[in-house]
Amino acid sequence: MPGLYFEQFSVGQRFIHEVRRTVTETDNILFSSLTFNPAALHIDYEAASKTEFGKPLMNSLFTLGLVIGLSVQDTTFGTTVANLGMTDTTFPKPVFAGDTIRVETRVMELRPSKSRPGQGIVTFEHLGINQRDEIVCRTLRAALMLAAPSADG
Template sequence: MPGLYFEDFTIGRIFMHEIRRTVTDMDNMMFSSLTYNPAAIHIDHDYCAKTEFGKPLMNSIFTLGLVIGLSVQDTTFGTTVANLGMTDTVFPKPVFAGDTIRSQTTVMDLRASKSRPGQGIVTFEHVGLNQHDEIVCKTTRAALMLAKPQ
């Protein structure tokens, strides 16, 4: 299904995204490496064995990207002009390799762009949940979206 245009969204609409993703240790190592994040809590199993978690934590920015990415096919695929920002991002539970993440999205607000005719701003709340239905990530994202072609 292609992404939705600005006019296709309604405030309060909830998307329960079908695609889920089990995260791996390699995801964590690669993402941390690609983003130059050498934090031992993500990449050093020996160090992590001595922490309260006992194993590496998934990089939270990877988790954030995954939660938003899981929403794209149902909402913004091919119709996003740009992400405008994310606010109120929280990670209430840790994510570990082997966890399966799913995402749900609620449309929080809509407004036509004042400076860009044919476009509008959609505010989404994205919630990421693990296989135990625990919230692992929540964020509010503003996206500049295409309006339907005339």
């Protein structure tokens, strides 16, 4: 299913994304290694066992990327020009290996691009939610989106 064009979005529009993903220890170790993040809280089980969590936390940037990624198929697949930024990103609850994450998205704002004809900016609110219905990630993402092709070419 292709993504939506700028004109196909409306403020307040909601998406409950069907695809979910259970995160794994391998995801955490691999992502932390690939991004050169040596934080013991993510990769050292012995050190993490002595924290208030008692086990490694999933890398929060992995969680953010997953939350945005799970939204793509229904919203922006093939119609995004560029991500312009994420703001107000929070992680209200921890994520651990074995958690299953699902995503809900709401369109917060729309505006045609002033500098790029045929494109517009959509601000999305993405919520990552675990299997206990707890919000584990919230972010606002501004995306530069293609406008629908005109009928004359």
